[in-house]
Amino acid sequence: MTCPTAPNIVFIMSDQVRADFSKGMGFDLDTTPFLDSLAARGTRFRRAYTTAPACVPARTSLLTGRWPSTHRVRQNSNNGPADVSRGDDLVDVLRGAGYQLFYAGKTHMYRSDAANWDAFSEYGQTKAPDTTTEQRAFTAWLKSVDMGPTTAPTPFPPEQQYPYRIVSDAIRQIDARDPGKPFFAFVSTSEPHNPYQVSEPYFSMFEDKIPERTCGPEAAEAKGGAYKWLRDLVEEKRPGYDKLWRRYRAIYCGMLRLIDDQWRRLADHLKEQGLWENTLLIYLADHGDYTAEYGLQRKGAGIPEVLAHIPMIVHGCGVEVRDNKRDFVSIADVLPTVCEAIGRPVPLGVQGRSLWQMLTGSAYPAEEFSDVVTERGFGGLPYPDDARPPLHFPYEGTRYDELNSVTQSGSSRMIRHDRYKLYENVPDRGELYDLDKDPMELHNRWDDPSMHKVKADLMQRLQRWSVRLTDDLPKGVYNARLAPHNWYQTSKEGRS
Numbered sequence: 339m340t341c342p343t344a345p346n347i348v349f350i351m352s353d354q355v356r357a358d359f360s361k362g363m364g365f366d367l368d369t370t371p372f373l374d375s376l377a378a379r380g381t382r383f384r385r386a387y388t389t390a391p392a393c394v395p396a397r398t399s400l401l402t403g404r405w406p407s408t409h410r411v412r413q414n415s416n417n418g419p420a421d422v423s424r425g426d427d428l429v430d431v432l433r434g435a436g437y438q439l440f441y442a443g444k445t446h447m448y449r450s451d452a453a454n455w456d457a458f459s460e461y462g463q464t465k466a467p468d469t470t471t472e473q474r475a476f477t478a479w480l481k482s483v484d485m486g487p488t489t490a491p492t493p494f495p496p497e498q499q500y501p502y503r504i505v506s507d508a509i510r511q512i513d514a515r516d517p518g519k520p521f522f523a524f525v526s527t528s529e530p531h532n533p534y535q536v537s538e539p540y541f542s543m544f545e546d547k548i549p550e551r552t553c554g555p556e557a558a559e560a561k562g563g564a565y566k567w568l569r570d571l572v573e574e575k576r577p578g579y580d581k582l583w584r585r586y587r588a589i590y591c592g593m594l595r596l597i598d599d600q601w602r603r604l605a606d607h608l609k610e611q612g613l614w615e616n617t618l619l620i621y622l623a624d625h626g627d628y629t630a631e632y633g634l635q636r637k638g639a640g641i642p643e644v645l646a647h648i649p650m651i652v653h654g655c656g657v658e659v660r661d662n663k664r665d666f667v668s669i670a671d672v673l674p675t676v677c678e679a680i681g682r683p684v685p686l687g688v689q690g691r692s693l694w695q696m697l698t699g700s701a702y703p704a705e706e707f708s709d710v711v712t713e714r715g716f717g718g719l720p721y722p723d724d725a726r727p728p729l730h731f732p733y734e735g736t737r738y739d740e741l742n743s744v745t746q747s748g749s750s751r752m753i754r755h756d757r758y759k760l761y762e763n764v765p766d767r768g769e770l771y772d773l774d775k776d777p778m779e780l781h782n783r784w785d786d787p788s789m790h791k792v793k794a795d796l797m798q799r800l801q802r803w804s805v806r807l808t809d810d811l812p813k814g815v816y817n818a819r820l821a822p823h824n825w826y827q828t829s830k831e832g833r834s
Contacts, residue, residue, distance in 0.1 A: 343680070343681060344435065344436070344437070344520040344680055345520065345616050345617060345618045345654065345655050345656075345679065345680070346520050346521050346522070346523075346613060346616055346617040346618070347432075347437070347520075347521075347522045347523075347617070347618050347619075347620070347676060347679075347680075348522075348523045348525065348604075348608070348617055348618070348619045348620070349522075349523070349524045349525065349526070349619075349620050349621075349622075350525050350526075350601050350604070350619065350620070350621045351443075351524070351525070351526040351527070351621070351622055351623065351624070352526070352527045352529065352530065352594075352597055352623050353393060353444060353446075353526070353527065353528050353529070353530075353531040353623065353624055354393075354530060354531040354532075354623065354624070354625060354626065354627045354636070354637065355530060355594070355623035355626060355627070355648065355649055356626040356627055356629060356644055356647070357384075357386065357623075357626065357647040357648050357649045358644075358647070359590070359591065359594060359629070360373065360374055360594075360649065361374055362374035362377055362378075362382065363384065363649070365549075366547070366549045367544050367547055367548075367549070367591055369544075369591045369594040369595050369598065370594055370595070370597075370598040371598065372598045372599070372601055372602040372605070373598055373601060373621060373649075373651060376601075376605075376619070376621065376651055376653045377651045377653075377661075378659070379653060379659060380619075380651060380652055380653030380654065380657050380659065380660075381651070381652045381653075381657055381658060381659070381660045381661075381662055381696075381697055382650070382651050382660075382661055382662060383650040383651070383652075383662050383665065383667050383693075384661070384662060384663045385647075385662075385663070385664070385665060385666045385667065385710075385754070386622065386647070386648050386649065386650035386667050386668070386669070387646050387647060387648060387666065387667070387668050387669070387710045387712050387754065388623075388624060388625045388626075388645075388646055388648050388668070388669050388712060389405050389406055389668060389669055389670050389711075389712060389713060390405075390406045390412070390625070390712060390713050390714060391625040391626065391637050391641055391645035391646055391712070391714060392413075392414055392625065392637070392714075392741055392746075393414055393446045393624050393625070394411055394413070394414040394415075394416065394417045394446055394447060395409075395411050395412055395413070395414075395713075396624040396625050396669055397446055397447040397624055398411040398417075398422060398447060398448060399668075399669050399670045399690075400428070400447075400622075400624070400669050400670070400672055400673070401424075401427045401428045401429065401447060401448075401449060401673070402422065402424040402425075402427045402428075402670075402673065402687075402688070403427075403428075403670050403671075403672070403673035403674055403684075403685075403687075403688035403689060403690040404423075404424060404670060404687065404688065404689050404690075404809075405670060405689055405711070405713060405807050406713050407713055407751075407807060408423065408687075408689060408807055408809045409422055409423050409424055410422065410423045411448070412713075412715065412716055412717070412746075413716055413741070413746070414446070414741055417446060417447060417448055418448055419448050419449075421448060422448050423809070423811065424687060424811070425685045425686050425687035425688070425811055425813075426685035426686075427449070427673070427685075428672075428673050428676065429449050430685070431673070431676070431677055431680075431682050431685065432522045432676075432680075434682065435520075435680050435682055436519055436520070437519070437520050437521060437522045438515055438516060438519050438520070438521040438522070439521075439522050439524075440508065440511040440512060440515070440521060440522065440523040440524070441523070441524045441525075441526075442504045442505070442507040442508035442511060442523070442524070442525050442526070443500075443504040443507075443508075443524075443525055443526035443527055443528070444526045444527065444528045445526075472494070472498055473498060473503070475494070476494045476498040476499075479492075479493065479494065480533065480535070483533040483535055484533070484736055484737070485532045485533045485534070485736075485737065486532055486533040486534030486535050486586070486589065487534035487535075487582055487585050487586040487589045488533070488534065488535045488589065489582070489585065490541075491536070491537060491538045491541035491542070492535045492536055492537040492538075492541065494537060495537055496537045496540070496596060496599075498537075499529070499536075499537060499596060500527065500528060500529065501527045501529055501596055501597045501600045502600055504525060504526070504527055504600070505525065505600040505601075505603055505604045508523055508525045508604060509604065509607050511523065512607075512608075512611070512613070513611070525604065527597050527600070529593045529596070529597055530590050530593035530594055530597065530627065531627075531636075532635070532636055534586055534589045534590060534593070535589065535593075536589050536592040536593045536596055537596070540592035540593065540595050540596045541588075541589065541592055542592075543588075543591070543592050543595060544587075544588045544591040544592060544595075545584075545585070545588040548584045548587045548588050548591070551583065551587070551629075551630050551631055552631055552777065552778050553631055553632060553633075553778050553780065554580065554583070554630070554632070554633045555569055555580055555632070555633025556633075557631070557632045557633070557778060557780055558632040558633050558634060558639075560780060561632070561639075561640070561779075561780065562723060563639070563640075563720065563723065564638065564639035564640060564720070564744060564745040564747075565632055565634070565639040565640060566723055567639070567721075567723055567725065567744050567745065568634060568638050568639045568740060568744075568745050569632070569633055569634060570723075571738060572634070572635065572738065574733075575735070575736045575737075575738055576736055579635075580630070580633045583630035583633070586629065586630055586635065587629050587630055590627065590629050601621070605619075615655065616655055617654050617655070618652070618653075618654040618655055618656070618657070618679060619652070619653045619654050620650075620651070620652050620672065621649065621650070621651040621652075621653075622648060622649060622650045622651075622669060622672070623648045623649055624648070624669070625637060625645055625646070625648060626643075626644050626645040626646065626647060626648060627644065627645070628642075628644055628645070629644065631644050631778065632778070635740075636740045637740055637741070638740030638741055638742075638745040638746075639740075639745050640714070640750075640779075641712050641714050641750060641752045641761070642778065642779055643759075643773065643777060643778075643779070646712045646752070646754075648669065650667065650669075652675075652693075652697055656679070656697070656698050657697045657698065658697065658698060658699045660696075660697075662696070664704070664707075665696065665704075665707035665708075666707055666708065666709055666710035666754055666755070667691075667693060667707060667710065668690060668691075668710050668711075670688075670689060670690035671690040671691050671692070671693050672690065672693075673688055673690055674688055674690050674691060674692040674693075674823070674824045675690075675692050675693040675694050675697070677692070678692045678694035678695075678823065679694055684820070684823075684824050686810055686811065686813055686818070686820070687809065687810050687811040688824060689806070689807060689824070690824060691706060691707070691823065691824045691825055692823040692824055692825070694823070695823065702823075702825070703825060703827040703828060705827040706825045706826065706827040708755060708756075709753055709754060709755040709799050709803070710753070710754050711751055711752065711753050711754075711800065711803045711807075712751070712752050712754075713749070713750070713751050713752075714746070714749070714750045714751075714752075715746055715747065715748050715749035715750055715764075716743070716746040716747060716749075717747075717748070717749055718747055718748065719747065719748055719764070719765065720747045720748035720763075720764075720765075720766065721743070721744045721747045725744050727743050727744065728743070729742050729743055729744075730742065730743075748763060748764050748765075748766075749763075749764045750762065750763045750764070751800065751803075751804070752769075753796055753799055753800045753803060755795075755796060755799055757772060757773055757774040758770070758771065758772060758773065758792055758796060759771045759773055759779065760793065760796035760797065760800060762800060767784055767785075768784050769782050769784055770782065770783045770784045770786075770789055770792070770793055770796070771783060772789075806826060
């Protein structure tokens, strides 16, 4: 379908979704049938990555098109406007183009000035009012849950769950829009983020079908460092927690299906209102989830594929049907893509690359998307395995924050290219993995002589990215020569 000059734009986003937990990405269970059907009629990016495996840094990259080392938000606690270094962001661009802005769901980012900017938090704290006795009861129950996984179905129907209420809120806002102006709707669920809980029929939907995981707690012990520290912390607080790993995965998959049903409900409403044909829809997540790999839950240690690799699907006016298996793309690429989709210039300081040409069937340089980088860490030096530094949560009790002073200590930057993945860590030696042979990154090939040429190539690529991520802001009196589409490679080798 063709695309108008100012299409409606809808972002649908979930927090903490592994890219490989859908049938369309090769998973055994059909967790997201609607999203897979959307991908079959649009473009699925099979090699999409976050800029950081943490909510606020990644979401800040989504809004600014910049990496954490540049926008300077490296912690979830830095989510205020004063914490961000940026130029014009997604909200500025869309406002400048005359869009109405609607937001429903989890914010966890520095912008709070868009129209109807509501928030539902995974911790049961909501700015959107609980207007019924049942809603208040669900919120109270959710606050009482110890981050899961729960061992019984949530004692409330799916209609009380936040994804249902968030989509209802989005529908309400869209229906109240000014029909004479295009709109942008950002619809974001906390789920499947912890606490891991879900209502029937989703609680039991996958419980007898969970496939084996690739590795368990022994992998965290073998990797050491932050992996072992996090594993030891959770075991100390919740002895024997890993015995529930199948239940954890079953609930996670059930949450994915619950959310998928709500995305279908939103799309059906857009169709009923005659809006679907003129809407550009983008689905993605901010980062992944261990889902019991390494015997871990949530996120926290390292940048393994289960955390860095994210789902990304684009559907709608102007978008070709294409299963993109080759190109490495980033959450930071979304802003420049939207800019080109609506005919606006990419703001100075944006580092992401426009995907609009590959989405619409034009030629683009393959080398531009032959690699991608992700960052991690609060800075300083890494803490040792036996560290007990001051933390922002108590050691006693069962609650903890996996993104803490130990797991996020130091700094790392990884690059993905072809089948390989390389890390540079401060100040430790690097890491190098052949993901075709070692998808869980258990065998570091950094010192392997047979990998010398591969390592040299990846180091050169990472160095180019390090130079590329040098900040262009603030703007002075000189005018930079800006790259068309924000591409640094200009030889167009055609599409894959």
